[in-house]
Amino acid sequence: MQKILVPTDFSEVSDKALHYALELSRFTQSQVQLLHVTKSDDEGDTAMAKMKQQFNHVAPPDAGPIEMHVVSGSIFEDIPAVAKHLEANLIVMGTHGLQGMQYIVGGNALRIITESDVPLLMVQENTSKTSIVKSILVPLDLHQEAKQILKIACDTAALFQAEIHLISPVESDEFLKNKLLRNTAYAEGYLESRNIAYQTVSTHGGSGSFIKEVIQYAHDGHIDLICMLNFAKDRLIHSFGMDAEQKIITNEHYIPVLIVNPRTTYQDAASIFAQ
Numbered sequence: 001m002q003k004i005l006v007p008t009d010f011s012e013v014s015d016k017a018l019h020y021a022l023e024l025s026r027f028t029q030s031q032v033q034l035l036h037v038t039k040s041d042d043e044g045d046t047a048m049a050k051m052k053q054q055f056n057h058v059a060p061p062d063a064g065p066i067e068m069h070v071v072s073g074s075i076f077e078d079i080p081a082v083a084k085h086l087e088a089n090l091i092v093m094g095t096h097g098l099q100g101m102q103y104i105v106g107g108n109a110l111r112i113i114t115e116s117d118v119p120l121l122m123v124q125e126n127t128s129k130t131s132i133v134k135s136i137l138v139p140l141d142l143h144q145e146a147k148q149i150l151k152i153a154c155d156t157a158a159l160f161q162a163e164i165h166l167i168s169p170v171e172s173d174e175f176l177k178n179k180l181l182r183n184t185a186y187a188e189g190y191l192e193s194r195n196i197a198y199q200t201v202s203t204h205g206g207s208g209s210f211i212k213e214v215i216q217y218a219h220d221g222h223i224d225l226i227c228m229l230n231f232a233k234d235r236l237i238h239s240f241g242m243d244a245e246q247k248i249i250t251n252e253h254y255i256p257v258l259i260v261n262p263r264t265t266y267q268d269a270a271s272i273f274a275q
């Protein structure tokens with residue numbers, strides 16, 4: 001059975017994440033697992049009671065049962081570890097953005113993402129998008145690894161009969177321009193082989209304004225989900241920029257973001273979206 005893990009800190013944004021996951025589970029026939037990480041073992045009973053209260057508050061009347069877990073330790077280590085132990089296929093997590101006092105803020109969320117072998121779907125408190133995805137935005141840069149996100153984006157598009165929008169920056173350097181064109185051509189060919197509807201667009205500015213234009217395009221184009229790779233661990237200079245991941249997952253239009261580390265851990269059998 002496929003599993004969706006939802007870490008909670010009992011805040012409104014974790015309510016949003018749980019609601020999104022419960023809605024998504026209807027389409028993927030997945031089991032939702034709710035997780036809270038405490039600072040000490042003696043907080044377990046209180047945390048379990050709060051999770052039950054949160055589920056009763058958030059879940060629709062016809063929602064099926066979910067499993068609840070409490071562990072004591074560090075969110076940075078235990079959320080990825082529990083996801084691996086439970087063989088979860090997806091983590092749906094709320095982020096408080098760049099500001100806020102709760103512990104799963106933008107930077108902390110990025111640390112959890114970087115340590116995880118499981119794809120993470122990030123939502124914010126003011127996210128109005130539902131898990132019914134009809135349009136998906138995939139930013140492409142110069143990295144060969146950018147092609148890896150196409151698999152999960154296509155699985156998602158196939159599940160929801162959604163359209164994929166490929167977006168890339170404008171490069172003036174002829175070598176970089178040709179490399180970007182090759183990556184885009186590969187992406188288009190892959191989408192066509194999967195019979196996925198798609199559009200290809202370029203931003204107006206160069207690499208320096210790419211992230212800002214990606215977020216604006218997502219808003220103007222009524223995009224339901226942004227899919228991207230996480231390069232934060234490498235801290236390499238690429239066309240997304242050094243803090244691109246954090247800017248996108250905490251975007252001001254509250255669009256959900258599905259983010260995956262550029263590794264070989266993502267496989268067909270592990271995909272929550274694969275049919």
